[in-house]
Amino acid sequence: MSADAKRKDWKVEGPHFAGWEIYHVKGSPADPDTIYASQSSGWSGQVMQRSKDGGKTWDVVGNQFTYDGIAGTHQWYDGKPHPWEFKRVWHLEPSLNDPETVYAGVEDAALFRSSDGGKTWAELSGLRNHDTGSRWQPGAGGMCLHTILLDPSDPQRIYIAISAAGVFRSDDAGATWRPITRGLNSNFLPDPTAEVGHCVHRIAMHPSRPQTLFMQKHWDVMRTDDAGESWHEVSGNLPTDFGFVIDVHAHEPETIYVVPIKSDGEHYPPDGKLRVFRSRSGGNEWEPLTAGLPQENCYVNVLRDAMAVDSLDSCGIYFGTTGGQVYGSSDGGDTWAPIVRDLPAVLSVEVQTLT
Amino acid sequence: MIRVVLPAHLRKLAQIEDEITLEVKGPVTQRSVLDALESSFPTLRGTIRDYTTQQRRPFIRFFGCSEDLSHESPDKLLPHEVAAGTEPFLIVGAIAGG
Numbered sequence: 447m448s449a450d451a452k453r454k455d456w457k458v459e460g461p462h463f464a465g466w467e468i469y470h471v472k473g474s475p476a477d478p479d480t481i482y483a484s485q486s487s488g489w490s491g492q493v494m495q496r497s498k499d500g501g502k503t504w505d506v507v508g509n510q511f512t513y514d515g516i517a518g519t520h521q522w523y524d525g526k527p528h529p530w531e532f533k534r535v536w537h538l539e540p541s542l543n544d545p546e547t548v549y550a551g552v553e554d555a556a557l558f559r560s561s562d563g564g565k566t567w568a569e570l571s572g573l574r575n576h577d578t579g580s581r582w583q584p585g586a587g588g589m590c591l592h593t594i595l596l597d598p599s600d601p602q603r604i605y606i607a608i609s610a611a612g613v614f615r616s617d618d619a620g621a622t623w624r625p626i627t628r629g630l631n632s633n634f635l636p637d638p639t640a641e642v643g644h645c646v647h648r649i650a651m652h653p654s655r656p657q658t659l660f661m662q663k664h665w666d667v668m669r670t671d672d673a674g675e676s677w678h679e680v681s682g683n684l685p686t687d688f689g690f691v692i693d694v695h696a697h698e699p700e701t702i703y704v705v706p707i708k709s710d711g712e713h714y715p716p717d718g719k720l721r722v723f724r725s726r727s728g729g730n731e732w733e734p735l736t737a738g739l740p741q742e743n744c745y746v747n748v749l750r751d752a753m754a755v756d757s758l759d760s761c762g763i764y765f766g767t768t769g770g771q772v773y774g775s776s777d778g779g780d781t782w783a784p785i786v787r788d789l790p791a792v793l794s795v796e797v798q799t800l801t
Numbered sequence: 802m803i804r805v806v807l808p809a810h811l812r813k814l815a816q817i818e819d820e821i822t823l824e825v826k827g828p829v830t831q832r833s834v835l836d837a838l839e840s841s842f843p844t845l846r847g848t849i850r851d852y853t854t855q856q857r858r859p860f861i862r863f864f865g866c867s868e869d870l871s872h873e874s875p876d877k878l879l880p881h882e883v884a885a886g887t888e889p890f891l892i893v894g895a896i897a898g899g
Contacts, residue, residue, distance in 0.1 A: 489858065490849070509852075
């Protein structure tokens with residue numbers, strides 16, 4: 447989907463990769479014409495695609511994701527050991543400065559990196575081989591590494607999040623990792639404040655404040671201001687603090703967005719009203735944004751990678767739903783309009799602001 | 802020459818429209834046919850057999866001469882008609898969904 451800076455008239459092209467699931471597509475910040483796509487199918491597994499011309503044409507690149515060494519086991523849903531098995535790539539995070547380097551977050555949870563444009567992939571196995579790795583267990587959607595945040599001020603620092611292992615930080619470019627979960631509280635765990643096991647749904651960062659992270663957890667919206675050393679809850683007056691997405695305004699580091707979902711057992715907006723909630727104070731005080739969004743009989747979900755912001759002067763916010771709608775706002779969330787209404791379930795939304 | 806028919810989504814990935822003909826050296830088995838197929842069409846690697854185990858992916862099946870060959874040893878000789886090219890080796894996506 448593309449539009450000029452007014453973001454009123456959208457051109458919808460495609461379908462690309464018809465018949466396949468596309469878990470994530472993301473362009474390189476260093477070269478907007480380089481775009482990576484994770485293509486998946488229940489029949490044929492994982493395929494990786496890369497475009498060098500802004501998405502006009504695509505090339506199949508490498509799809510061999512082999513765990514480093516003897517993979518061993520993690521916990522299954524019932525706590526029994528279960529072999530580590532590669533299933534798919536959930537998230538692609540291109541390097542901030544090298545178009546040929548890209549990180550991939552996969553299920554079963556591991557982090558891979560390619561330095562040759564996606565042709566070959568090597569696991570950053572210090573993460574999966576963390577002392578706690580054998581105790582990680584899947585969430586309902588599988589044991590996926592779904593979020594990768596690269597610190598723009600420190601090339602050595604990477605944050606990742608896994609459902610349902612938690613959130614981890616590396617200060618040595620991915621060689622070693624430690625959980626950063628102090629302050630998280632998850633009642634479904636035998637020890638609600640355990641080091642690992644938290645079902646982190648999404649974390650978000652404003653590039654100007656890489657020490658501050660916002661988190662939508664299974665339940666609870668959380669915040670840290672010390673790079674994850676401690677977290678505190680900022681759910682405040684949200685109608686429910688369950689949800690999947692969370693994102694930060696492009697120009698206001700204290701303005702954040704979530705889409706509250708009724709509960710872990712009922713994946714739709716409370717009262718059938720699709721509402722984005724915005725906080726201009728970094729959490730706790732939230733306002734519903736409803737103009738242009740369905741306010742009755744809406745029972746869609748908004749998945750964890752399905753919200754994005756653009757960087758135009760008046761920040762644009764976009765999100766997709768499991769009902770196949772993609773909504774956009776060109777005024778920071780005050781008003782919304784559907785860009786498309788009838789896609790398959792939207793797994794992820796990304797934006798490129800091209801100049 | 803061995804004739805191979807792919808399911809539609811793999812034909813698209815391999816950028817072909819019709820059945821493929823392959824030259825297979827030595828005994829004609831599932832393994833040798835798939836090795837030749839992946840050598841000619843590298844984009845198919847990992848989509849029919851698992852990279853690590855080389856096992857057939859669970860939702861893929863192999864047919865030939867009206868027989869289901871999916872559970873045969875990958876090193877068993879394929880039927881003479883497939884080896885002779887009078888019958889195709891069919892790679893099929895298992896029925897799933899509606």
